[in-house]
Amino acid sequence: xxxxxxxxxxxxxxxxxxxxxxxxxxxxxxxxxxxxxxxxxxxxxxxxxxxxxxxxxxxxxxxxxxxxxxxxxxxxxxxxxxxxxxxxxxxxxxxxxxxxxxxxxxxxxxxxxxxxxxxxxxxxxxxxxxxxxxxxxxxxxxxxxxxxxxxxxxxxxxxxxxxxxxxxxxxxxxxxxxxxxxxxxxxxxxxxxxxxxxxxxxxxxxxxxxxxxxxxxxxxxxxxxxxxxxxxxxxxxxxxxxxxxxxxxxxxxxxxxxxxxxxxxxxxxxxxxxxxxxxxxxxxxxxxxxxxxxxxxxxxxxxxxxxxxxxxxxxxxxxxxxxxxxxxxxxxxxxxxxxxxxxxxxxxxxxxxxxxxxxxxxxxxxxxxxxxxxxxxxxxxxxxxxxxxxxxxxxxxxxxxxxxxxxxxxxxxxxxxxxxxxxxxxxxxxxxxxxxxxxxxxxxxxxxxxxxxxxxxxxxx
Amino acid sequence: xxxxxxxxxxxxxxxxxxxxxxxxxxxxxxxxxxxxxxxxxxxxxxxxxxxxxxxxxxxxxxxxxxxxxxxxxxxxxxxxxxxxxxxxxxxxxxxxxxxxxxxxxxxxxxxxxxxxxxxxxxxxxxxxxxxxxxxxxxxxxxxxxxxxxxxxxxxxxxxxxxxxxxxxxxxxxxxxxxxxxxxxxxxxxxxxxxxxxxxxxxxxxxxxxxxxxxxxxxxxxxxxxxxxxxxxxxxxxxxxxxxxxxxxxxxxxxxxxxxxxxxxxxxxxxxxxxxxxxxxxxxxxxxxxxxxxxxxxxxxxxxxxxxxxxxxxxxxxxxxxxxxxxxxxxxxxxxxxxxxxxxxxxxxxxxxxxxxxxxxxxxxxxxxxxxxxxxxxxxxxxxxxxxxxxxxxxxxxxxxxxxxxxxxxxxxxxxxxxxxxxxxxxxxxxxxxxxxxxxxxxxxxxxxxxxxxxxxxxxxx
Numbered sequence: 001x002x003x004x005x006x007x008x009x010x011x012x013x014x015x016x017x018x019x020x021x022x023x024x025x026x027x028x029x030x031x032x033x034x035x036x037x038x039x040x041x042x043x044x045x046x047x048x049x050x051x052x053x054x055x056x057x058x059x060x061x062x063x064x065x066x067x068x069x070x071x072x073x074x075x076x077x078x079x080x081x082x083x084x085x086x087x088x089x090x091x092x093x094x095x096x097x098x099x100x101x102x103x104x105x106x107x108x109x110x111x112x113x114x115x116x117x118x119x120x121x122x123x124x125x126x127x128x129x130x131x132x133x134x135x136x137x138x139x140x141x142x143x144x145x146x147x148x149x150x151x152x153x154x155x156x157x158x159x160x161x162x163x164x165x166x167x168x169x170x171x172x173x174x175x176x177x178x179x180x181x182x183x184x185x186x187x188x189x190x191x192x193x194x195x196x197x198x199x200x201x202x203x204x205x206x207x208x209x210x211x212x213x214x215x216x217x218x219x220x221x222x223x224x225x226x227x228x229x230x231x232x233x234x235x236x237x238x239x240x241x242x243x244x245x246x247x248x249x250x251x252x253x254x255x256x257x258x259x260x261x262x263x264x265x266x267x268x269x270x271x272x273x274x275x276x277x278x279x280x281x282x283x284x285x286x287x288x289x290x291x292x293x294x295x296x297x298x299x300x301x302x303x304x305x306x307x308x309x310x311x312x313x314x315x316x317x318x319x320x321x322x323x324x325x326x327x328x329x330x331x332x333x334x335x336x337x338x339x340x341x342x343x344x345x346x347x348x349x350x351x352x353x354x355x356x357x358x359x360x361x362x363x364x365x366x367x368x369x370x371x372x373x374x375x376x377x378x379x380x381x382x383x384x385x386x387x388x389x390x391x392x393x394x395x396x397x398x399x400x401x402x403x404x405x406x407x408x409x410x411x412x413x414x415x416x417x418x419x420x421x422x423x424x425x426x427x428x429x430x431x432x433x434x435x436x437x438x439x440x441x442x443x444x445x446x447x448x449x450x451x452x453x454x455x456x457x458x459x460x461x
Numbered sequence: 462x463x464x465x466x467x468x469x470x471x472x473x474x475x476x477x478x479x480x481x482x483x484x485x486x487x488x489x490x491x492x493x494x495x496x497x498x499x500x501x502x503x504x505x506x507x508x509x510x511x512x513x514x515x516x517x518x519x520x521x522x523x524x525x526x527x528x529x530x531x532x533x534x535x536x537x538x539x540x541x542x543x544x545x546x547x548x549x550x551x552x553x554x555x556x557x558x559x560x561x562x563x564x565x566x567x568x569x570x571x572x573x574x575x576x577x578x579x580x581x582x583x584x585x586x587x588x589x590x591x592x593x594x595x596x597x598x599x600x601x602x603x604x605x606x607x608x609x610x611x612x613x614x615x616x617x618x619x620x621x622x623x624x625x626x627x628x629x630x631x632x633x634x635x636x637x638x639x640x641x642x643x644x645x646x647x648x649x650x651x652x653x654x655x656x657x658x659x660x661x662x663x664x665x666x667x668x669x670x671x672x673x674x675x676x677x678x679x680x681x682x683x684x685x686x687x688x689x690x691x692x693x694x695x696x697x698x699x700x701x702x703x704x705x706x707x708x709x710x711x712x713x714x715x716x717x718x719x720x721x722x723x724x725x726x727x728x729x730x731x732x733x734x735x736x737x738x739x740x741x742x743x744x745x746x747x748x749x750x751x752x753x754x755x756x757x758x759x760x761x762x763x764x765x766x767x768x769x770x771x772x773x774x775x776x777x778x779x780x781x782x783x784x785x786x787x788x789x790x791x792x793x794x795x796x797x798x799x800x801x802x803x804x805x806x807x808x809x810x811x812x813x814x815x816x817x818x819x820x821x822x823x824x825x826x827x828x829x830x831x832x833x834x835x836x837x838x839x840x841x842x843x844x845x846x847x848x849x850x851x852x853x854x855x856x857x858x859x860x861x862x863x864x865x866x867x868x869x870x871x872x873x874x875x876x877x878x879x880x881x882x883x884x885x886x887x888x889x890x891x892x893x894x895x896x897x898x899x900x901x902x903x904x905x906x907x908x909x910x911x912x913x914x915x916x917x918x919x920x921x922x
Contacts, residue, residue, distance in 0.1 A: 002876035004571075020538035020670055020883060022483035022645050028666035029644040031637070032677035035665070040679075040700035046686050053682070077481035078644070091669045099700075137686050144680070148640035149647055176492070179609035180796040183490040183539070184483050185643035186610055204496070205489035208552045209481060216493035218501075219605070221514070221803035224816040225507050225598050239501035239560075251819050329795040335641040335786055342682035355685040358712050422481060 063449025071154030524910025532615030
């Protein structure tokens with residue numbers, strides 16, 4: 001049976017064009033056990049217990065000196081879509097995922113609790129309380145999978161991106177990795193790359209959704225489509241102006257550069273090199289461009305760059321780095337290992353008590369945590385201070401005098417602070433990351449493997 | 462400014478709850494250069510040239526012996542959503558991404574060409590023509606980013622999953638990695654894992670969308686929520702029945718197992734171990750369960766498993782493997798390096814001509830390709846045969862007598878074959894993968910690093 005490309009036959013014979021595309025509800029981006037735990041907790045009464053969950057990581061990716069928190073804004077945006085709509089509810093009933101009582105509860109689910117955490121873009125270390133979600137067990141437990149999916153992926157990309165922009169020093173880095181990541185992850189990757197200092201992205205949806213600068217050149221296919229390179233270059237310049245970037249390595253780089261300048265004139269914006277020995281090629285192409293009078297024409301390099309390749313090109317006459325695969329896959333660390341743990345809950349007595357897993361190796365510290373970063377007189381980081389205490393809260397904590405508090409309130413009684421979402425959230429995160437990275441000890445920027453750039457002290461108050 | 466969690470203020474003062482969530486159009490999951498190339502090609506007339514693009518990979522991830530194609534069904538589903546709706550078109554105009562003529566063209570864009578390729582689930586090798594997209598340059602070039610995003614990610618997960626199910630032999634593997642992947646990638650990962658032999662997934666959206674078996678146990682948070690482990694186990698058994706899986710390592714495994722059997726009786730479905738020395742623990746827990754009479758109670762192990770850990774547990778009394786991080790990140794190979802290359806296009810003469818990039822290292826073979834797998838008399842693979850020829854097509858090719866043709870038609874003149882999409886597409890891919898993997902030489906299943914399990918011969922016909 002065949003159907004037209006824009007029609008997929010639906011469940012009941014109707015056409016559901018978007019049946020297999022992401023729905024506008026985020027509620028099922030969730031592990032089944034969140035819902036079955038809810039069912040059991042609703043039945044035994046514990047679902048109403050007040051709970052504090054924390055997101056943290058036990059360690060940084062091997063050899064990394066700092067992590068970069070990204071995705072908080074996306075999590076807040078996804079909260080708005082965390083509703084169990086009729087489609088979802090009827091599937092949960094029909095497939096007997098949970099019982100009728102639980103389905104009823106989910107039908108009116110809205111998060112009414114509090115969320116606080118490190119500001120998006122902040123650097124972090126093992127144990128840093130990155131996100132604190134507080135509410136009844138029922139409302140807070142459901143958010144585990146969604147929160148971790150978003151923060152683990154986005155922070156993996158931001159952590160890699162920060163090393164790349166650090167290695168590039170003042171040269172712009174451009175995100176071009178969409179094709180090497182899941183199609184929706186690609187949008188998040190573009191956003192996370194910008195949080196960590198990238199200047200733009202090739203991903204159009206990221207451009208539209210978050211107002212990020214959208215950039216692009218041309219593919220080899222465009223040159224091959226035409227009868228010869230001259231025709232391809234002439235067409236691109238006619239359509240996009242001489243400020244465009246011409247891809248010069250389809251046939252022969254030397255002749256490509258000649259033809260590029262012939263097509264666009266000495267005002268040609270840039271040439272792109274996508275293969276070969278980039279260091280040697282960049283030197284030759286720069287000399288050739290200068291010889292042709294195209295002294296203002298820039299050189300963009302792409303082709304499996306990572307932070308080490310970028311650093312190795314520091315002495316080459318390269319103007320811009322286009323980064324793909326390595327960026328969107330976290331440059332060797334494609335996820336962050338963040339976990340979402342219950343650290344305190346209301347006991348039968350009604351009192352909030354710290355809790356923690358006790359067995360074997362994966363132990364954690366119970367109790368709600370607040371954090372600050374101690375700075376020296378020049379504003380350089382000294383250590384992370386993580387405080388735990390029975391009645392501690394963001395408002396009640398008095399951080400040490402030389403410490404900058406690290407957490408902000410994102411959601412209060414179900415009301416989201418709009419500063420942290422959308423385009424403004426991204427811009428705030430860009431500023432936060434730049435300032436926080438500048439605050440780190442100089443050694444933190446080294447690409448070689450090492451220990452976390454700041455130690456963490458745990459204090460009980 | 463704060464807003465209720467289910468309302469995000471929109472661009473024009475209206476509430477747009479889902480403004481930052483994936484839209485129902487897939488058209489902007491695309492690199493900007495696809496659209497600017499289109500603009501130039503529309504202006505110079507080459508946009509109407511008939512083109513053949515192929516997806517292939519130049520190499521397998523280091524040491525892997527075969528790749529697994531996954532995502533083809535998702536690509537076909539995404540094609541149905543590849544429409545430039547009013548929101549998208551007005552953004553493209555407002556942000557001057559492309560000119561008015563291109564916006565007009567995009568407004569009526571529908572793919573009317575052909576798509577063929579390896580059946581989803583098929584194993585592949587370097588150079589295998591995994592997907593062939595044929596149409597005008599205009600309609601085919603736009604699909605590059607979307608096709609690669611989907612196939613690169615899904616195949617990365619399926620490639621890892623196949624090694625895991627191979628190492629697990631007859632024991633079921635369950636996908637539990639949603640929290641370690643982008644929230645939408647997690648749905649695709651669950652689907653790809655099932656294609657490569659996983660028995661179920663914890664991801665609810667994957668369960669709903671593709672009819673996959675949804676599975677789950679409980680988190681440590683559920684035990685910690687309660688006043689003691691007894692109360693937690695009693696609640697879970699009351700809600701989910703004695704066939705449930707109890708997580709026994711929150712406090713002390715030995716006492717946890719005791720309490721689990723006390724709560725559920727000897728008919729307890731399973732216990733889950735999520736930390737510690739799984740090999741040693743499994744032996745002890747099996748002995749303890751048998752001693753308590755719970756001889757039918759199964760042991761599920763989780764905790765950073767990968768294919769090597771699974772293989773190492775072969776001698777342990779483990780019944781089921783729950784796999785997360787390593788699976789959804791491709792077990793060291795989080796993307797596949799597939800590319801989408803123009804291999805033939807209509808020349809000024811009107812004739813279809815092979816084309817290929819010629820410079821430096823990244824060369825490729827021009828011309829449309831067809832492929833078969835030669836098998837010996839026992840049905841074991843001998844080699845991959847990839848044929849190129851001027852007038853070659855899927856229908857005209859006569860494969861060698863001992864070769865199984867590897868490509869199927871997915872889309873013909875814009876009409877999608879429904880066998881390859883939705884739940885039926887997944888089931889077809891599951892069968893294809895199992896059969897194709899069985900056909901490989903025995904050495905192909907070794908987990909150690911090695912060369913591709915089958916060599917590839919290129920022939921010109």
